[in-house]
Amino acid sequence: MQTAWDGPERPGGERGQEYGQAQVRGQDGEWTGAWARNRQQGGRDAASPHVSGHVPPAVRVRAQASTQPTVLQGDPPAERVVSRHHVEQEAPPLHAALDYRARRLCVALDARADSGADAALLVRLGPASAQLLRWWCSHAACRMRVDNFSVVQRQALLHVLLAHEVLRSDDPGVLYRRACDPSTLGDATDIPDAAHHGLRLAPGSGLRWVLQALLVWRWANAFDAIQTQVDADTMPTLRLRVIAATPALRRRLQAAILGTACDPATAGRDAPHGIEGSSLLRHARLFVPPALRAPFRAWLLAQARGAGGLRIVDAAPQDPRTVWTLIEARTTEKCTIEQNPPAADDTTTRPRLRIDLQLAADINAHAHGDAALIDVPLAQAIRRSACKMPALETVDTARLPLPAKPPRRPGLRPRLSRAHRRLLAAGLAALRQREDAFAALDAARRPHLLVLCATPLLMRAARRWLIDAGLDDDAIAFADEARTDDPSAATRARIAGPQTPLCDAGICVVAILRSHRDDATQRLAAFAAVSGAPLLWPEPDFVDLRSDNVERAALRRPPRHLIDVLSIVDDPRCRDAHASLPHLLDTTAVPATDDLFATPLRADAATFDIAMPAPCDGAAHMPQAILPERLSDLPRRILRARHALPVAKSVxxxxxxxxxxxxxxxALLECAEADPAIDSHCLLDPRRHGTRFREAWLAHAPRASAPDPRGWPDALVRTADRIYLVELQPFCPTGPQPPGPAERALLRWLRQLDARPPDQRGHRRWFRAAVPAPLFWSWKRSGGALSALLSMLADTAAHPPQRED
Structure with a gap:
């Protein structure tokens, strides 16, 4: 975040202490507020930067004594209205200050030792919250799983926990002061009653996953309190209520949290089976740390049966942009089963926490009104690779008329103009450009074409044209008929009007058919970008590919591929409506997947397969832990041709x-291929190979410790009598280093494995071999065999030389 402070000198020599005289450039270089308008008019005062180490410039907020009574419902107190107005209209945005402090919190999460100024932030977190943040956001944990939160989702979670537990306030002015000046954290004791936070994210950026993570956060804190509670009569009970804006959103959320058994009236004996389909359990490796998964599943099962304190209801929100509201009630009474869910305006319990999750009001501008903890519009989410990159397709319609007013067509048969036919042909070509290439990587991820029509006449005509172009009748559906929750649906094209709410990851091409020149130009352009905003390829494997396209878009260059690129086909005369989005140009000659390809298991993969038995002590937490985990359990890998090497001794x-x-x-692969003593080898994918093998250790790791990447093997190498767990080290250690938690767990597991019968360890002994890069290159230049190097390192680690006095 780049920050520049300007302000006139006040009596007493102080500068920049009034919000109205502060000028700040936000994270994306966008000026906002009254100070932005002053800068745009050419005014600029004497600069006085306030920089102290890694702490951002502090702004002193003069607290105002409140004479208003405490208000738990309705409008906030008067002094908070003034503070919100100052922060929103005259000060740098609150979310920019929180983002800086959240970055420092991430540094503390990744640190191996709790020391320094950043560690003071972790101390203020509760044990359960610190454990969750390390699991969700630490670099070591993120690189070991397929499912991860996007940058925007992680930022939202960090801001909520930072404001609620570290800064301990919900007042924007107080939060801003404490975020800028950590020395004021001593004044922060307890979070006020009825704390109220707001989040504002772009459509398609994963707001529902943020809500599910916040649900896990409140459960983990309640579970931690129960574990440490001595008096069972005052045991805290978790009472949560999620209010959805519409019945459709409520149903989607119930299916995501509770699976198919979301209706208490029908959640009887079938609840244990239906709960397994919930998003929280299907993605449990992301949402819940290994040690908490068993109790969390039991709690979730109780909610599905209607025997818990979680209620999901729908009601009209006060703010039309609010999608969901999470309310936690403060109570110490034991929870009783409620036959009917409480109404949205039920005030019988005292609220403890309320979080409003909203959609960004505009595509490229921060909303004005309530000061949110995070405010990410769609344009910003695209730049952060949290949404698809829009690309405007080139279509020649210059000589074809586009009427100024809606035309009147006689007769009942719908007809398309030549301009509409060209736009649909370009959209269908962009769809077919992706279909075969996407299916080669993953047949389940079908790209879809969305046709936006302003009038019912055009909608019917577009359907008829697509059928004549070769699409099956059952593969075309109107938006209200298409089922986005059915992965087996054969829908390839959807037709919708500008008022239909639609946000689907499968939409990769949008064709806009306008009936006239002023046909809701801005609204159609915004709806097109929002409809296909969710990522179709959200895995970490494709993060660099998306970032590359974002950088090329900034330089006005065409993309290298169409992975998570949204092709928008619109009339060239309406291109100005898309100018606010960072977009690419003309993807006609762009390959759909660049040089990505899927390499399956070879026919004789069993000859080179290696089984990794999970640790015995993990069986208590994971029923499958006693079963061996083989390399062939991953049926294929997606690679880039420029970074792939043909091998003959691998699965x-x-x-x-x-x-x-x-x-x-x-070089390691080449040496393994050339060494006749090596029977099999494989470079491990840290996100997909050995997941049960690794998480069985993490279930027994200390709660306060971050996942340690040291000790995890980078490769497996098998010889006639040994299997080596190879760890590649970038440098030679200068002296003996104490093993970390992962290394100690790995050595303990090797001792357990050696005690097993030979058939359970592949009739070979298992060794750990840490290969320093300088030693490897020196050994390779001397012509030595890789098997000899691994044997020497493994024997040295097993029997270290004794130090002579």
Whole structure:
């Protein structure tokens, strides 16, 4: 975040202490507020930067004594209205200050030792919250799983926990002061009663996952309180209520949280089976740390049966942009089963926490009104690779008329103009450009075409044209008929009007058919970008690919591929409506997946397969832990041709070799292929190989410790009598280093494995071999065999030389 402070000198020599004289450039270089208008008019005062180490410039907020009584419902107190107005209209945005402090909190999460100024932030977090943040946001944990929160989702979660538990306030002025000046945190004791926070994210950026993570956060804190509670009569009970804006959103949320058994009237004996379909359990490796999964599943099952304190209802929100509201009630009474869910305006319990989750009001501007903890419009989410990158397709309609007013067509048969036919043909070509290439990577991810029509006449005509163009009748549906929750649906094209709420990851092409020139130009352009905003390929494997396209879009260059690129086909005369979005140009000659390809298991994969038995002590937490986990459990891998190497001693025909390690992995593969003593080898994918093997250890790790990447193997190498867990180290250690938690767990598991019968360990002994890069390159230049190097390192680690006095 780039910050520049300007302000006239006040009596006493102080500068920049009034909100109205502060000028701040936000994270994306956008000026906002009254100070932005002053800058745009050419006014600029004497600069006086306030920089102290890594702390952002502090702004002193003069507290105003409140004479108003405490208000738990309705409008906020008067002094908070003034503070919100100052922060919103005259001060730098609150979310910019919180973002800076959240970055420092992330540094503390990734640190191996709790020391320094950043560690003071972690101390203020509760044990359950610190454990969740390390699991959700630490670099070591994120690189070990497929499912991860996007940058925007992580930022939202960090801001909520930062404001509620570290800064301990919900007042924007107080939050801003404490975020800018950590020395004032001593004044922060307890969060006020009826705390109220607001989040504002772009459509398609994953607001529902944020809500589910916040649900886990409140449960984890309540579970931690129960575990430490001595008096069972005063045991805290978790009472949560989620208010959805519409019945459709309520049904979607119930299916995501409670699975198919979401109706208390029908959630009897079938509840244990239906709960497994919930998003929280299907993505439990992301939402819940390993040690908490068993009790969380039991709690979720109780909610599905109607025996808990969670209620999901629908009601009209006060703010039309509010999608969901999460309310936690403060009570110490034991929870009783409620036959009927409480109404939205039920005030019988005292609220403890309320979080409003809203959609960004505009595509490229921060909303004005309530000061939100995070405010990410769609344009910003696209720049952060949290949504698809829009690309405007080139269509030649210059000589075809576009009437100024809606035309009147006689007769009942719908007809399309030549301009409409060209737009639909371009959209269908963009769809077919993706279909085969996407299916080669993953047949379940079908790209869809969305046709936006302003009038019912055009909608019927577009359907008829698509059928004549070769699409099946059952593959075309209107938006209200298409089922987005059915992965087996054969829908390839959807037709919708500008008023139909639609936000689907499968939409990769949008064709806009306008009836006349002023046909809700801005609204149609915004709806087109929002409809296909969710990511179709959200895995970490595709993060760099999306970032590359974002950088090329900033330089006005065409993309390299169409992975998570949204093609928008519109009349060129309406292109100005899309000017606010960072977009690419003309993807006609762009390959759909660049050089990505899927390498399946080879026909004789069993000859080179290696089984990794999970640790025995993990069986209590994971029923499958006693079963071996084989390399062949991953049926295929998606690689880039420029970073792949053909191999003959692996379960796959190609192996990945990263371009970021100076060729170390490629050289290791080449040495393994050339060594006759090596029977099999495989570079491990840290997100997909050995997941049960790894999480069984993490279930027994200390709660306060971050996942330690040291000790996790980068490769498996098998010889006639040994299997090596190879860890690649970028440098040679200068001296003996104490093993970390992961290394100690790995050594303990190796001792347990050696005690097993030979058939359970592949009739071979397992060893850990840490290979320093300088030693490997020196050994390779001397012509030594890789198996000999691994044997020497493994024996040295097993029997370290004794130090002579």
């Amino acid at each position: 796959y025909a190609h192996a990945p070799c990263s371009a970021l390690d100076s060729g170390l992995r490629r």
